[in-house]
Amino acid sequence: MKTYPAPILTIDVVLLELRQGTLWLGVLPREDGPFSGEYALPGGFVHTDEDADTKATALRVIREKTEIVDVFCEQLGTFSGANRDPRGWSATVVYYALIRGKHTAETALTWMPIDALKTLAFDHNAIVQAAMERIRAKGNWSNLPAFLLPATFTFSELRQTYELVLKINLNDSAFRRKIEEMGLIEPIVGQKSKLTARPAQLFKLKRDAILSFDRRI
Amino acid sequence: MKTYPAPILTIDVVLLELRQGTLWLGVLPREDGPFSGEYALPGGFVHTDEDADTKATALRVIREKTEIVDVFCEQLGTFSGANRDPRGWSATVVYYALIRGKHTAETALTWMPIDALKTLAFDHNAIVQAAMERIRAKGNWSNLPAFLLPATFTFSELRQTYELVLKINLNDSAFRRKIEEMGLIEPIVGQKSKLTARPAQLFKLKRDAILSFDRRI
DNA sequence: AAAATAGTGTCTGTGAGACAGTATCGC
DNA sequence: GCGATACTGTCTCACAGACACTATTTT
Numbered sequence: 001m002k003t004y005p006a007p008i009l010t011i012d013v014v015l016l017e018l019r020q021g022t023l024w025l026g027v028l029p030r031e032d033g034p035f036s037g038e039y040a041l042p043g044g045f046v047h048t049d050e051d052a053d054t055k056a057t058a059l060r061v062i063r064e065k066t067e068i069v070d071v072f073c074e075q076l077g078t079f080s081g082a083n084r085d086p087r088g089w090s091a092t093v094v095y096y097a098l099i100r101g102k103h104t105a106e107t108a109l110t111w112m113p114i115d116a117l118k119t120l121a122f123d124h125n126a127i128v129q130a131a132m133e134r135i136r137a138k139g140n141w142s143n144l145p146a147f148l149l150p151a152t153f154t155f156s157e158l159r160q161t162y163e164l165v166l167k168i169n170l171n172d173s174a175f176r177r178k179i180e181e182m183g184l185i186e187p188i189v190g191q192k193s194k195l196t197a198r199p200a201q202l203f204k205l206k207r208d209a210i211l212s213f214d215r216r217i
Numbered sequence: 218m219k220t221y222p223a224p225i226l227t228i229d230v231v232l233l234e235l236r237q238g239t240l241w242l243g244v245l246p247r248e249d250g251p252f253s254g255e256y257a258l259p260g261g262f263v264h265t266d267e268d269a270d271t272k273a274t275a276l277r278v279i280r281e282k283t284e285i286v287d288v289f290c291e292q293l294g295t296f297s298g299a300n301r302d303p304r305g306w307s308a309t310v311v312y313y314a315l316i317r318g319k320h321t322a323e324t325a326l327t328w329m330p331i332d333a334l335k336t337l338a339f340d341h342n343a344i345v346q347a348a349m350e351r352i353r354a355k356g357n358w359s360n361l362p363a364f365l366l367p368a369t370f371t372f373s374e375l376r377q378t379y380e381l382v383l384k385i386n387l388n389d390s391a392f393r394r395k396i397e398e399m400g401l402i403e404p405i406v407g408q409k410s411k412l413t414a415r416p417a418q419l420f421k422l423k424r425d426a427i428l429s430f431d432r433r434i
Numbered sequence: 435a436a437a438a439t440a441g442t443g444t445c446t447g448t449g450a451g452a453c454a455g456t457a458t459c460g461c
Numbered sequence: 462g463c464g465a466t467a468c469t470g471t472c473t474c475a476c477a478g479a480c481a482c483t484a485t486t487t488t
Contacts, residue, residue, distance in 0.1 A: 004265050006223045009308060046297075048221050048306040053298040078295045078310045080263075081270040089265040091226060091310065093295045137429075141358075156467075171451050173469075178450085197465040198459045212354075214433070215449085373440075388478050390442075395477085414438040415486045432476085 007080070008090035011057040012043035012124070014076065014131040015066070017099045017111065018148040018161065024111040025128060027120065028065065034086045035121030039110065041128070043092065058095035065109050066099070072147035072210065073097040076131050084123045092122075096131045098147040139165040142212045143184055146205055154193045154200035158185070162217055170217065182213060224297070225307035228274040229260035229341070231293065231348040232283070234316045234328065235365040235378065241328040242345060244337065245282065251303045252338030256327065258345070260309065275312035282326050283316070289364035289427070290314040293348050301340045309339075313348045315364040356382040359429045360401055363422055371410045371417035375402070379434055387434065399430060 015026035027039040042065045044057070051057040055073065062071055073095050080091035112118060114132065117125060138144045145161045146153075153161075159175050179185060185203040192199035232243035244256040259282045261274070268274040272292065279288055290312050297308035329335060331349065334342060355361045362378045363370075370378075376392050396402060402420040409416035 004262055007226050007263050007265060009224050009226050045221055046224050046306065046308075048224060048299065051299075054295060054308060075294050077292050078271060080310070082265065082268075089263065091263075091271060093297070093308065154467085171453095172467090173452085174450055176468075181449095194459090196459085196467075197461095198457075198467045200467060216431070371440085388480095389440090390480085391477055393441075398476095411486090413440075413486085414488095415440050415484075417440055 008088055010043055010045055010092040011054050012041040012092045012094045013058050013061050014096040014128055023114040025114050026109045026111055030121055038121040040121035041124050054093045062097055065107055071097050076134055079127055094127050100150050140216050142210055152202045152204050225305055227260055227262055227309040228271050229258040229309045229311045230275050230278050231313040231345055240331040242331050243326045243328055245325055247338055255338040257338035258341045271310045279314055282324055288314050293351055296344055311344050317367050357433050369419045369421050
């Protein structure tokens with residue numbers, strides 16, 4: 001039986017943050033190897049002695065680059081091929097992660113607005129595009145956009161985040177009705193946001209987990 | 218910088234076929250290596266000299282095992298971990314494939330009804346369960362179930378396939394209305410199925426590609 | 435004619451968008 | 462008071478389920 005060289009296996013993370021009314025992608029300049037000097041998604045190899053699975057690798061990468069531990073992180077898919085990495089036949093298991101509010105740690109991570117990305121290393125531009133399509137698709141039917149917000153938020157902030165992710169305008173009263181009926185969030189009694197003219201009720205997710213709807217937002 | 222052994226990378230396929238009113242999974246007895254003698258999903262290693270990417274590997278595996286070339290095949294995800302393969306830290310990129318109608322070639326492939334699976338090798342039972350969840354989820358919002366049917370089918374057959382995949386009962390007239398309005402299928406004029414008391418109009422997909430709906434089936 | 439399945443027409447409840455109207459704050 | 466944003470109430474339209482009804486075949 002013929003044997004084949006093992007493909008290169010890596011893990012990459014599409015790290016997204018909400019800032020200034022748009023989504024920002026976290027990237028790192030490559031220090032060596034192919035595409036040295038260019039920006040790339042944070043990623044790396046599996047550490048077989050400490051990573052239980054590829055998601056653990058992704059979370060470790062996120063932790064190392066941002067010092068953030070609590071993060072929404074899901075597998076996007078695996079991108080592979082003979083030509084995507086000049087070192088040889090490669091596959092990368094890609095995760096996307098949504099960071100709640102602003103991260104504090106100052107690291108080498110550079111942030112780019114998602115709508116004005118520069119050219120990235122490897123096939124990372126295509127990967128980011130696939131991630132955005134997934135996020136948009138899931139945003140329609142789940143509470144995924146809420147994971148871009150801090151733990152407490154107002155109704156307006158939640159709607160605006162959905163509008164940003166879905167790139168559509170949502171009717172305010174219909175949105176409130178739907179979210180209320182689905183029992184997705186609960187008010188934090190006595191807490192109001194004072195960012196706007198009339199203070200707004202603050203809410204939090206009832207269950208801090210991804211949740212699918214049976215109807216469109 | 219510490220180096221790590223490369224994880225084992227494989228490709229596996231969840232191969233599904235519609236027969237006798239239920240879904241059947243295609244499995245193969247393992248001839249050697251771990252779990253020898255047990256049934257497992259068809260799969261294998263990437264042939265770096267002939268496979269353009271992991272999907273090409275999956276399609277090659279399907280072709281080798283069933284002699285079927287035209288098949289609906291999508292990536293499910295990558296399953297990984299230190300303990301799922303006794304040979305070491307491993308990752309498998311899993312695809313699910315829906316076979317249209319009955320396949321003809323007689324091969325070593327064994328078929329098991331999806332609701333009465335035996336214990337499979339590795340973590341393949343968990344993988345099959347994940348595939349079924351994906352298929353059910355996509356069935357709600359896409360024409361995915363149609364890929365289990367032959368190229369031509371009746372309205373009843375289409376509805377029954379949706380009912381089977383989604384495990385719910387669908388209202389016949391509402392289903393017809395929705396499918397008609399979405400322009401998903403087109404009648405083949407002059408062709409009728411004669412399997413039932415009153416011959417039924419035969420239809421085919423307007424576009425033989427996966428298509429998402431903006432409303433639930 | 436009876437049985438069986440295909441296919442149509444219509445009623446009704448529910449949910450969504452639209453939008454007007456009210457509430458509560460800072461200035 | 463005025464501007465601004467938060468929040469509520471209500472009208473109307475469209476779609477989904479329910480189900481009765483008609484159509485076309487075999488036996």
